[in-house]
Amino acid sequence: MKISIIGAGIGGLTAAIALRKFRPDIELEIFEGSPELKAAGAGLALAANAVAAFDQMGVKDEVLAVSNVLDGFRILEASGKLITQTNNIAINRNLQTISNFAVHRADLQRCCWRKFPICRFT
Numbered sequence: 826m827k828i829s830i831i832g833a834g835i836g837g838l839t840a841a842i843a844l845r846k847f848r849p850d851i852e853l854e855i856f857e858g859s860p861e862l863k864a865a866g867a868g869l870a871l872a873a874n875a876v877a878a879f880d881q882m883g884v885k886d887e888v889l890a891v892s893n894v895l896d897g898f899r900i901l902e903a904s905g906k907l908i909t910q911t912n913n914i915a916i917n918r919n920l921q922t923i924s925n926f927a928v929h930r931a932d933l934q935r936c937c938w939r940k941f942p943i944c945r946f947t
């Protein structure tokens with residue numbers, strides 16, 4: 826079987842890494858429309874489910890090395906009024922995981938790209 830992935834964004838690259846790891850029998854190719862890999866935007870805030878996924882994909886250490894683990898975060902109304910806040914230090918301790926972290930898109934994309942550097946620029 827052959828699978829073609831359209832787009833070497835974070836979604837396409839992580840799908841390729843996961844497929845290569847869990848279905849090495851499948852032939853994969855990625856087609857990217859941009860002439861070079863450019864991560865749009867700035868930061869991404871991700872949670873424990875992403876940590877678990879990156880762990881399974883074998884890129885957790887690389888991703889966390891370029892990330893900032895968040896001690897906590899607050900969600901505010903536009904006026905500055907507090908809606909909710911989270912103490913990640915306590916959650917991390919209780920669950921023995923990293924519950925929230927922030928990473929620059931370009932750094933994350935680079936980590937994924939290093940694991941799956943085969944891509945056709947269309």
Ligand SMILES: Cc1cc2nc3c(=O)[nH]c(=O)nc-3n(C[C@H](O)[C@H](O)[C@H](O)COP(=O)(O)OP(=O)(O)OC[C@H]3O[C@@H](n4cnc5c(N)ncnc54)[C@H](O)[C@@H]3O)c2cc1C
Nearest residue numbers: 831832833834835836837856857858859866868869870871
């Ligand atoms: C302002 C903003 C903030 C966000 N913050 C967060 C956050 O904090 N946490 C979080 O989890 N998510 C966040 N998101 C959502 C997150 O950015 C997206 O879910 C994620 O980038 C989607 O990844 P993707 O690979 O599917 O798409 P993209 O990253 O958009 O990549 C798509 C790729 O496909 C290529 N492409 C498109 N069409 C074609 C084509 N026809 N042929 C070939 N190549 C093609 C593009 O060039 C691009 O490289 C945010 C989004 C925005 C806009």
